[in-house]
Amino acid sequence: MVKVKFIEETGTRRDVDAKEGEPLMYAAKDAGIEGIIAECGGSAMCATCHCYVVEAPNGPLPAPDVAEADTIEFNAETPTEASRLTCQLVVTAALEGAVFQVATGR
Ligand code: FES
Numbered sequence: 001m002v003k004v005k006f007i008e009e010t011g012t013r014r015d016v017d018a019k020e021g022e023p024l025m026y027a028a029k030d031a032g033i034e035g036i037i038a039e040c041g042g043s044a045m046c047a048t049c050h051c052y053v054v055e056a057p058n059g060p061l062p063a064p065d066v067a068e069a070d071t072i073e074f075n076a077e078t079p080t081e082a083s084r085l086t087c088q089l090v091v092t093a094a095l096e097g098a099v100f101q102v103a104t105g106r
Contacts, residue, residue: 001017001018001019001020002017002018002019002091002093002095002096003015003016003017003018003096003097004018004024004027004091004095004097004098004099004100005097005098005099005100006028006031006033006036006051006099006100006101006102007054007099007100007101007102008033008035008102009034009035009102009104010034012034014031014033016028016031016033017031018091018095019091020091020092020093021090021091021092022091023042023087023089023090023091024086024087024090024091024095024100025038025042025049025085025086025087025089026042028049028051028086033102034102035102035103035104036048036051036086036102037049038086040087042087043087044067044068044071044085044087044088045071045075046075047071047072047075047076047077047085049085049086049087050072050076050077050079050083050084050085050086050102051084051085051086051100051101051102051103052080052082052083052084052101052103053082053084053098053099053100054099054100054101055097055098055099056095056098057096057098058093058095058096058097059094061084061089061094061095061098064084064085064088065088067088068084068085068088071085072084072085076103077103078103078104083103084100086100
């Protein structure tokens with residue numbers, strides 16, 4: 001398991017154990033992270049799993065692919081350079097200690 005942290009829309013910080021090889025969205029949903037809705041089920045279409053990368057202590061995360069980047073640009077309410085769709089972010093050991101802020105206003 002890889003330990004990451006989510007900051008919910010209310011500011012509550014939650015520790016989450018994420019399974020390597022699975023989309024980060026699954027771990028967030030399993031942990032009941034508030035604000036991670038994942039309406040499209042992980043198809044990179046809805047942006048309701050949108051988070052901001054706050055800390056990535058092991059170096060930058062792999063860049064979003066075109067589908068993820070397009071959905072962030074066109075469907076996310078407040079995209080930034082730190083935006084990611086958690087359904088497209090596969091958990092690896094490199095995510096250990098990473099912190100994600102749940103995006104508000106989708
Ligand atoms: S779950 Fe819909 S874009 Fe991630």
